[in-house]
Amino acid sequence: MLDFRLNSFLTLCQVLNYTKTAEILHITQPAVSQHIRYLEEYYGVKLFLYKGKNLRLTDAGKKLYSFATAMKTSSDKLKTTLKLAEEESSPLKFGTTLTIGEYTMTYVLRKLLSDFPQLSISMEVGNTELLLHKLKEGEIDFALLEGHFDKSQYQAILLSLENFIGICSNNHPFNNRRVNFDEILNERLILREEGSGTRNIFEQILYEHNYTMEAFKQVVEIGNMETIKSLVKENLGISFMYEAAVKEELNEGSLVRIDLEDFQIKREFNFVFLKDSLHAQEYLKWFKYFDSKLK
Numbered sequence: 001m002l003d004f005r006l007n008s009f010l011t012l013c014q015v016l017n018y019t020k021t022a023e024i025l026h027i028t029q030p031a032v033s034q035h036i037r038y039l040e041e042y043y044g045v046k047l048f049l050y051k052g053k054n055l056r057l058t059d060a061g062k063k064l065y066s067f068a069t070a071m072k073t074s075s076d077k078l079k080t081t082l083k084l085a086e087e088e089s090s091p092l093k094f095g096t097t098l099t100i101g102e103y104t105m106t107y108v109l110r111k112l113l114s115d116f117p118q119l120s121i122s123m124e125v126g127n128t129e130l131l132l133h134k135l136k137e138g139e140i141d142f143a144l145l146e147g148h149f150d151k152s153q154y155q156a157i158l159l160s161l162e163n164f165i166g167i168c169s170n171n172h173p174f175n176n177r178r179v180n181f182d183e184i185l186n187e188r189l190i191l192r193e194e195g196s197g198t199r200n201i202f203e204q205i206l207y208e209h210n211y212t213m214e215a216f217k218q219v220v221e222i223g224n225m226e227t228i229k230s231l232v233k234e235n236l237g238i239s240f241m242y243e244a245a246v247k248e249e250l251n252e253g254s255l256v257r258i259d260l261e262d263f264q265i266k267r268e269f270n271f272v273f274l275k276d277s278l279h280a281q282e283y284l285k286w287f288k289y290f291d292s293k294l295k
Helices: 004-015 018-025 029-043 059-083 098-103 106-115 128-136 197-208 225-233 243-252 280-294
Strands: 048-051 054-057 092-096 121-125 142-146 154-169 188-191 218-221 239-242 255-257 265-274
Touching (some): 029 059, 092 098, 098 121, 098 142, 098 225, 098 239, 106 121, 106 280, 128 142, 128 265, 142 154, 142 280, 154 197, 188 225, 197 265, 225 243, 225 255, 239 243, 265 280
Antiparallel strands (some): 048 054, 142 265, 154 239
């Protein structure tokens, strides 16, 4: 069980307002101030400072936030584990980003169900931003992520390096010829929503070429990968995604890879859990299992 003063600290970290923190926790504002003051005196550091009228975490506060988040998540998991002590095993709760979940996890799930027939499994598929939030909240134990995130905030282990490519219909003028970067800007771009791994990666690539999304003639955002692929097949635009997500379509020829100049992009798929977790050894065992099945 997390110390009530640390719980006040975590809530204040999220809202950065003493009054709102008191309202959320159903206590008085002086009580919140007393909890923070106690922690500052106990650890001998300042945890918050005001910059103008805005409350900000100090560097020491950020470190305590990282530890306290891991402690809260571990405490919640322990509570669930103890409740299920008489069962064969505790539930396995993890998340994956869309490409990993839909196009690489089928075999792993099949093996999981075969190797651990009594195991209760919950796999959530969502974008990187959502899964990192659920990780911090203790709603999942670990996540398999594509795309960019701040590794300094998490324990991240490389699962694989995957090709990131441009795709178009086999009837598109880009088929069977070399294309320069300026040419793709005249196309309708069909891409995942903000916060998704593929979206973040493509925006980073644009930045490296001194462009933004606004440079495209038209941008269409769709949260479903199969819908994006269908629209591209119908020659209604181009897209960018992991090669693993379109392997079948590339093999059958309904989609083709855009031969884009100076575009050889590989990105990481990572196994991610909270730093300083009390369950790190358990998660590392699952990493080894997933790693062996994905190769």
